[in-house]
Amino acid sequence: MWHDARLLNNLANALFGAVLLVLIASGVWWVIQRPVFTLQSIRVEATGEQGLRHVSALTVRNAALPKIRGNFFTANLDAVRAAFESVPWVRKASVQREWPNKLRITLEEHAVMGTWGDQGKLISVKGDVFTANLAEAEDDADLVALSGPDGSEREVLAQYTELKSRFQQIHLAPVAVSYSNRYAWSVKLDNGMQVELGRVQDADTIRQRVDRLMAVYPQLVNSLQDSIESVDMRYPNGLALRSSHSAMTKKQTKASGKT
Template sequence: MWHDLRMLNATTSALIAVLVLSLLGSGLWWVAHRPMFTLKVIRVEGMDGGQLRHVNPSTVRSAALPRIRGNFFTANLDNVRQAFEAVPWVRKASVRREWPNKLIVSVEEHQPLGTWGDDGRLLSVKGDVFTANLAEAEEDADLAAFSGPEGSQKEVLARYYQLAEWLKPASLAPRGLQLSDRYGWSMRLDNGLRVELGREQQPALLRGRVERLVNIYPQLTSLLQDRIESVDMRYPNGLALKAQGLALDSKKVKR
């Protein structure tokens, strides 16, 4: 009997607890779905207080709104973030709630460095390939031209920054960089000169070729001035060049 009474009390307590939790859950659900918690404000701002250059808050809001479901409590913030990151020019977004009916979306824009390939895509300064209005990108600066096998954009960008440092002693800068399907490198300089660098069969091979170009470049310009069109550095100890009305091979032009 005593044993049955204890069992009865435990069962009663459990049923009461389930009832209380059900009522509490129903009450919270009812409160959470009140009209006062319907999302009324979605504020779009630059991440870390930065200004937005290409992302128009009204436009990006309108583009993302159809993908947002729920209210202040029920909206899935990860889905909201993905909706904003799908908008052109948005590299990254973070979302937070602000009581009682606001979402604050902080946006980081892509910063274009150049074009990628021949299909109108852009490459950012952080190595992201993205699609946006090319004319808008050209408002920021002259765009470099990049290309390479699919998925090689990070490698191409890292090499671009290396080449920029290696060329500084000659007051030159790369304005385009291509990595072929056979992983051979070629670049175009800011003076229009095209340079073939070839494959990097050894870690220091490309740097050695660039240094050779830097060392001989003053001599080449003094002899040929602005007539040089392209230089081929794929020779062990020399180079071949093409100039207007002239072609020299590596046997004639050496370091």
């Protein structure tokens, strides 16, 4: 081998290349560790023009900044994004580097719709469940109470939106919508009336039951005024109701079982 000039030349070139790579890597590492690249500024701003209502500088300083590691080059942007998304009220964060020692964080806040379940959680207008200060949420809007099995958040929100649109025709509004573990729907209206809608058998089940209620609601109000406590719409051809003036009153065109 030692008499093979070509092999020795190739070996020398390889060693030289390896040493050069080590020197370059060391030089790059030395450069990126210079104090000029230490993070000096982290600018936080909101998406859109509305600004941040609930995320304060104090909250960011206490909850997110202690989790940031590294400098302009070595900071893990995914870790920085996760740190900001762990802050209450933050729905989404995006992170950008700004030369030579800054980070720019853009935050999107949750827009609250109501409460979710009975564990003190909130649900946003996009169907995201999150944890935040309930008192702050109540300052934002009149919260509706939504509940359902895990994973049904967007389905419940969509049903609430549909029910709100339909009941608006008789000047009522849902204040609570519940989807039980047995997949049955119920809604409480702003006049205090509880409406049992039952299980969905097809795409039109809930709509048809709500339409039947709206068709007879003016007559019920004329007869019972504001004393209606609950209405059960699970009967295919009628309804059952309870009022504060009487025991259960059943109105059906023919006998049938509940669904």
